[in-house]
Amino acid sequence: QVQLVESGGGLVQAGGSLKLSCAASGRTVSALSMGWFRQPPGKEREFVAAISWSGGSADHADSVKGRFAISRDNAKNQVYLQMNSLKPEDTAVYYCAATPHLVARGWSNYAYWGQGTQVTVSS
Numbered sequence: 604q605v606q607l608v609e610s611g612g613g614l615v616q617a618g619g620s621l622k623l624s625c626a627a628s629g630r631t632v633s634a635l636s637m638g639w640f641r642q643p644p645g646k647e648r649e650f651v652a653a654i655s656w657s658g659g660s661a662d663h664a665d666s667v668k669g670r671f672a673i674s675r676d677n678a679k680n681q682v683y684l685q686m687n688s689l690k691p692e693d694t695a696v697y698y699c700a701a702t703p704h705l706v707a708r709g710w711s712n713y714a715y716w717g718q719g720t721q722v723t724v725s726s
Contacts, residue, residue: 605629605715607699612720615689619724623684625699625717633677636706638713639684641695641722650708651697652684662706667693689724697722 611623625637638653652673654661661673670689675682682699697720700713707713 605632605635605701607701607715607717609697609699609717609720612697612722614723614725617689617691617724617726619689620685620687621689621722623686623697623699623720623722625682625684627680627682627699627701629715632680632701635701635703635715637673637675637682638700638702638706639673639682640698640700640710640713641693642698642719643692643695646695648698648710650710653706653708654682655706660706662708664708686722689722691724691726693722694724695722696720 606628608626639651640648642648652663654673658675670687672685699717701715702713
């Protein structure tokens, strides 16, 4: 089993920045690919970013590319999502997820999920 706990969400003005953290515990976290997803109000969950177990490979959705960056620190069992130049359309609940498989964009590939953290961007 893997437990994931997100933190760092909050209210920010458009153009601002936030850094989300995901603390992981349980089975060998360093062997897992990690991802961030988000669910805007009234919409389906969507892929944001993912990173391989080593951190050597990362993928970002086109909508956040150049503004968001995923990273990880295996020594601390932490995964991060640095979010810059935030827009109102980035408002969503952000979820951390883990998979023993390769980096993937589909949420069904991820077996472990956190409870989510709310990010609200005001215009």
